[in-house]
Amino acid sequence: SAFVEKTQTWITDGCETRETNGSITCHCSHLTFFAILMSPPPGNISTSDFKSLTYITSIGCGLSMFFLAVALFMHCLIRKRKASQATKILMNLFVAMFNLNFSFLVNESIANLGNYGACIVMAASMHYAMLATFSWFFIEALHLYLNLWTRPIQIKHYMMKICITGWVMPAVVVIALLATGKYDYLIIYTDDGNSAKMCWISDAVVHQGVNIGYYAVVFIFTFIIFILTVRQINLFNHAVDNAQNNSSIRTNTFSILGLFLLFGITWAFAFFSHGPMLIASYYIFTILNSFQVTLLVFIFCSFTSLVHSHQSIWWTHLAAKKVNGSLWS
Numbered sequence: 001s002a003f004v005e006k007t008q009t010w011i012t013d014g015c016e017t018r019e020t021n022g023s024i025t026c027h028c029s030h031l032t033f034f035a036i037l038m039s040p041p042p043g044n045i046s047t048s049d050f051k052s053l054t055y056i057t058s059i060g061c062g063l064s065m066f067f068l069a070v071a072l073f074m075h076c077l078i079r080k081r082k083a084s085q086a087t088k089i090l091m092n093l094f095v096a097m098f099n100l101n102f103s104f105l106v107n108e109s110i111a112n113l114g115n116y117g118a119c120i121v122m123a124a125s126m127h128y129a130m131l132a133t134f135s136w137f138f139i140e141a142l143h144l145y146l147n148l149w150t151r152p153i154q155i156k157h158y159m160m161k162i163c164i165t166g167w168v169m170p171a172v173v174v175i176a177l178l179a180t181g182k183y184d185y186l187i188i189y190t191d192d193g194n195s196a197k198m199c200w201i202s203d204a205v206v207h208q209g210v211n212i213g214y215y216a217v218v219f220i221f222t223f224i225i226f227i228l229t230v231r232q233i234n235l236f237n238h239a240v241d242n243a244q245n246n247s248s249i250r251t252n253t254f255s256i257l258g259l260f261l262l263f264g265i266t267w268a269f270a271f272f273s274h275g276p277m278l279i280a281s282y283y284i285f286t287i288l289n290s291f292q293v294t295l296l297v298f299i300f301c302s303f304t305s306l307v308h309s310h311q312s313i314w315w316t317h318l319a320a321k322k323v324n325g326s327l328w329s
Contacts, residue, residue, distance in 0.1 A: 032108060032188060032196045033057045035285040037130055038211055038270035039278075047190045049279055053286050060290020061101040067297040068098040088159060089143055090262075092166055093136035097293050100129035111185060111197045123183035123199035124174050130211070131170030134218045137264035139166050141222040144229065144259075173210060182206050215267055222263035230256055261296050 033053035075083065075091050083091070103126035110122040139162055146155075155161070177183060184202035189195045201207040260266070266288040272281040 032198050033282065033286050034061070034104065034290050035270070035282040036186075036188065036198070036200070037104070038215070038267065038285070039282065045188070045190055045279075047194065049282070050188075050190045050194075050196075053282055056283075056286050057290050058105075060287070060294070061105050064290065064293035065098060065101045065105075067294050068094050068101070071297045072098070085159060086143060086147075089136070089139055089162065092163065093133070093140060093262075094293070094296075096129055096132040096136050096166075100126065100133050101293070103129050107198045107200075108196065111199045119185060119199040120178070120183045123201065124178055126199070127177070127183070127201065128170050128174045131173055131214055132167060134215050134264065134267075135166045135169055137222055137262075137267075138218045140262050141225040145225050148229065148232075173214065177201070177206070177210070212270065215270070219265070219268050223265060223268075226259055226263055226265060229259060258296075261292055264292075266292055 033050070034057045035053070072091065072094055075087070103122065107122055107126055110118055113119075143162070182201050182203050183199065185197055186200040186202060187195050187197050201210070267285075269281050269285040269288065
């Protein structure tokens with residue numbers, strides 16, 4: 001808060017004053033940090049860490065929303081009619097991520113209104129956006145698997161089934177939590193007595209069980225597909241001529257980074273948000289996932305060619321093994 005022209009008037013936006021024994025203490029709320037989505041609320045986190053994580057989150061989410069908006073606008077304007085299945089799936093992921101970043105940035109403002117009903121809607125909306133993001137990470141890996149590790153097949157109403165999976169499954173979880181009254185105000189305290197209030201899951205056990213459990217299923221599948229893809233890329237690198245190898249390694253390194261972000265593997269740092277790793281994991285998680293979309297959008301332009309190049313790598317590798325008389329190694 002700020003004292004204005006030596007008068008007894010306080011600017012109270014985002015703050016509340018408490019009078020104790022004739023003294024007035026001003027407690028101000030701050031935007032919370034991104035890691036709180038997956039980690040339990042910290043007990044009396046230091047003010048310096050809280051402010052640093054908040055600034056990182058604000059900058060990261062703001063940049064992510066900007067680049068997401070640009071990517072979605074360009075897609076609707078230029079590529080929508082000619083978009084491949086891979087691009088359509090990526091756009092659905094971008095929509096989920098945009099909603100997650102936007103709902104997170106406005107969450108505290110809604111919480112400070114003091115309207116309980118609005119807070120419940122805000123908490124449910126943000127939770128739905130987060131679970132939808134996880135679901136589309138899963139679908140990205142599934143789509144890559146179907147294209148690379150099975151013969152191309154025509155699945156009837158493929159995109160409709162994919163969209164139902166990506167958007168309906170999270171809704172089932174959110175409706176169940178709404179029915180059981182698990183959304184409420186969540187307050188985070190710092191070591192100097194300040195606090196931040198947001199609309200989120202009030203039960204810590206449910207918070208951990210639902211969010212970590214949901215992501216754990218996604219992570220196991222996406223990480224397996226990631227490792228198998230990297231393995232096949234490395235096998236292909238050994239098969240190409242030395243003259244082509246350096247260029248291939250550079251291209252595939254870029255592709256591997258893209259897959260790492262595309263599958264949401266960076267969210268796995270939430271698993272380390274305990275004990276001595278707590279604060280460090282907050283920083284790593286917040287930096288990677290606040291700026292995840294910014295990096296993904298830069299990769300977006302080459303995403304379609306990335307998928308096609310991986311298909312080419314895989315089928316070329318299979319053909320080489322068939323020639324050598326050994327299909328499986």
